[in-house]
Amino acid sequence: MDDAQDYDVIVVGSGAGGMLAAVRAHDLGLKTLVIERSDHYGGTSAVSGGALWIPANGESPNPDSPELSLDYLRAVTAGAVPEAKLRRYVEYAPRMIAHLKALGVRYFTHQELSYPDYYPFAPGALPAGRTMFVASTDGAVLGEEFFRLREADPSYRLFNRIAMDNEEGLAIAAQAKGWQLTLARLIFDYWSDIRWRLRTPRDRQLKLGGALIGGLRKALADRGIPLQLKTRMRTLLTENGRVTGLVAEQEGQVLHIGAARGVILACGGFEQSQTLRERYLDQPTMASWSATPRENNTGDGLLAALEVGADTEFLNEAWWAPTLPTPSAHAPNTVRNLAMFLERGYPHSLAVNRLGKRFVNEACSYHQFGQAMLRDNAATGANMPCWLVFDATFRRNYALGSLLPAQMVPDSKLPPEWLDNLLYRADTLAGLAAKLALPADALAATVARFNAGARQGVDEDFGRGGNFHNLFYGDARHTPNRTLGELITAPFYAVRLDLGDIGTKGGPKTDENARVMATDGQAIPGLYAIGNAAGSVMGGAYPGAGATLGAAMTFGCLAAADIAQERDHPSR
Numbered sequence: 001m002d003d004a005q006d007y008d009v010i011v012v013g014s015g016a017g018g019m020l021a022a023v024r025a026h027d028l029g030l031k032t033l034v035i036e037r038s039d040h041y042g043g044t045s046a047v048s049g050g051a052l053w054i055p056a057n058g059e060s061p062n063p064d065s066p067e068l069s070l071d072y073l074r075a076v077t078a079g080a081v082p083e084a085k086l087r088r089y090v091e092y093a094p095r096m097i098a099h100l101k102a103l104g105v106r107y108f109t110h111q112e113l114s115y116p117d118y119y120p121f122a123p124g125a126l127p128a129g130r131t132m133f134v135a136s137t138d139g140a141v142l143g144e145e146f147f148r149l150r151e152a153d154p155s156y157r158l159f160n161r162i163a164m165d166n167e168e169g170l171a172i173a174a175q176a177k178g179w180q181l182t183l184a185r186l187i188f189d190y191w192s193d194i195r196w197r198l199r200t201p202r203d204r205q206l207k208l209g210g211a212l213i214g215g216l217r218k219a220l221a222d223r224g225i226p227l228q229l230k231t232r233m234r235t236l237l238t239e240n241g242r243v244t245g246l247v248a249e250q251e252g253q254v255l256h257i258g259a260a261r262g263v264i265l266a267c268g269g270f271e272q273s274q275t276l277r278e279r280y281l282d283q284p285t286m287a288s289w290s291a292t293p294r295e296n297n298t299g300d301g302l303l304a305a306l307e308v309g310a311d312t313e314f315l316n317e318a319w320w321a322p323t324l325p326t327p328s329a330h331a332p333n334t335v336r337n338l339a340m341f342l343e344r345g346y347p348h349s350l351a352v353n354r355l356g357k358r359f360v361n362e363a364c365s366y367h368q369f370g371q372a373m374l375r376d377n378a379a380t381g382a383n384m385p386c387w388l389v390f391d392a393t394f395r396r397n398y399a400l401g402s403l404l405p406a407q408m409v410p411d412s413k414l415p416p417e418w419l420d421n422l423l424y425r426a427d428t429l430a431g432l433a434a435k436l437a438l439p440a441d442a443l444a445a446t447v448a449r450f451n452a453g454a455r456q457g458v459d460e461d462f463g464r465g466g467n468f469h470n471l472f473y474g475d476a477r478h479t480p481n482r483t484l485g486e487l488i489t490a491p492f493y494a495v496r497l498d499l500g501d502i503g504t505k506g507g508p509k510t511d512e513n514a515r516v517m518a519t520d521g522q523a524i525p526g527l528y529a530i531g532n533a534a535g536s537v538m539g540g541a542y543p544g545a546g547a548t549l550g551a552a553m554t555f556g557c558l559a560a561a562d563i564a565q566e567r568d569h570p571s572r
């Protein structure tokens with residue numbers, strides 16, 4: 001590592017926001033270093049779907065405009081976020097995509113498969129078009145760096161090995177038209193890659209978050225931007241109120257590294273710190289419920305920023321997602337909580353609290369589902385965990401986390417320890433209620449009422465299936481409503497859902513250029529925060545798929561631009 005003061009910019013964390021910020025800073029003539037605490041780069045961004053929510057992106061199949069997008073953001077953030085910051089996001093996000101394209105990281109919208117916005121009734125909401133997807137790439141171009149890229153989430157890998165993109169994953173999960181061909185092609189491509197197979201079982205196809213991070217890693221390498229792994233920022237260095245560098249630990253050594261022009265905190269939220277979760281989030285809360293990679297995102301950025309006088313915002317917020325505790329079939333004694341992004345929308349299923357009662361439109365977004373768990377738990381004390389209950393028709397046709405549809409992997413082929421542990425099963429609803437310690441009468445009444453509505457294709461209690469968002473996540477072949485189906489075919493099943501998350505979203509308060517604000521309302525010179533290391537531009541809302549990475553990367557670019565601007569106009 002170079003001597004102190006040798007860098008203009010240090011980026012802390014190698015998620016997508018951090019890496020893009022580093023590339024932009026370099027391209028604006030700033031000497032830049034990225035440090036990463038883990039022995040793998042990519043953070044949660046690498047295990048993500050890699051989708052980006054980009055308003056007015058010019059490719060949407062539905063007419064969109066900055067003003068329409070701003071209407072939507074204003075409505076869903078409900079006054080919690082300054083207009084200037086929302087506007088900056090809407091205006092700059094499409095430019096961020098252009099920067100990515102210039103690096104060879106290709107994003108596109110999907111005509112048939114584009115996710116809907118998550119608040120279908122809000123003004124300005126679109127049924128499709130704002131979520132952009134990343135094109136898959138060949139990981140071999142990374143050379144040895146391929147093996148330091150954090151591996152994809154198990155739910156995005158077939159048989160825990162073969163990488164799947166959105167289209168492939170959705171087709172197999174719901175056994176949509178042509179899924180057998182998709183499956184056969186994936187398996188063939190994987191096994192016929194013989195030279196690579198002799199080297200490693202890991203699939204060299206980079207898809208979703210892996211494709212995004214792989215592309216950014218290559219951009220860093222092409223430019224000679226150093227990325228130091230196993231290097232953990234501990235505190236910030238200041239001189240006369242300006243942040244001038246940081247103190248880091250690198251394999252037992254303490255390093256003082258200077259950053260003449262700025263430090264960009266891109267080191268994720270505090271989702272993996274049980275202490276900070278208990279300090280800031282609603283209770284109960286467990287780090288193990290989070291679907292994010294273990295250990296690394298423990299709020300170091302927040303703590304360091306607090307020490308230099310940062311103000312904070314949205315500390316009780318997370319990007320909520322119900323998660324399914326899944327004992328690993330491959331790593332002994334390991335349980336991973338997998339996010340349930342879409343499965344709740346498939347027919348022949350419903351969710352109940354521990355009183356056996358429904359509490360939410362199950363097909364809503366994962367964030368809103370999490371918020372409903374919190375609300376219901378506050379009201380009843382009988383949620384967190386809750387249960388997703390389904391019948392044999394659901395089990396046969398649809399995937400659920402690591403559980404492939406029974407048509408593909410029947411119960412008899414599951415790891416034996418998964419039964420009545422991950423997947424609870426009984427021949428009758430009463431038998432299932434006994435296994436789950438739920439009141440049998442209440443569960444029977446809930447299912448009977450739900451079934452009566454499902455036969456008509458309506459959910460009078462929660463409106464499930466009554467909007468474009470819910471219908472997207474249903475089964476297109478199912479009538480009269482894609483997301484409503486009776487639970488009548490034995491055996492009956494259930495899985496436990498915890499209140500998980502895919503990252504926290506509160507942190508140092510930042511302005512529209514990602515500058516960290518002090519408690520006196522002034523920007524702290526030289527300090528920037530982006531992604532989950534910052535208070536979110538989305539406030540308590542989750543506008544659509546890709547809103548977390550979209551914001552991290554957009555404000556990463558803006559932070560780099562602001563640092564360059566300050567260099568060029570020091571008296572501004």
Ligand SMILES: Cc1cc2nc3c(=O)[nH]c(=O)nc-3n(C[C@H](O)[C@H](O)[C@H](O)COP(=O)(O)OP(=O)(O)OC[C@H]3O[C@@H](n4cnc5c(N)ncnc54)[C@H](O)[C@@H]3O)c2cc1C
Pocket residue numbers: 012013014015016017018035036037038041042043044045046047048049050051052053153231232233234266267268269291292293296297298300301319339501502503530531532533545546547548549550552
């Ligand atoms: C399964 C899954 C799917 C998802 N899909 C999507 C999606 O499609 N679209 C979307 O927008 N969002 C998605 N998300 C959420 C998204 O991945 C995260 O919100 C996002 O990656 C956060 O980015 P970040 O840069 O803030 O943090 P990260 O990507 O986690 O990067 C932070 C990095 O900082 C490092 N770090 C932490 N502390 C230090 C320190 N002290 N010093 C140095 N380094 C440090 C960490 O090790 C980590 O590598 C998904 C999440 C999950 C779990």
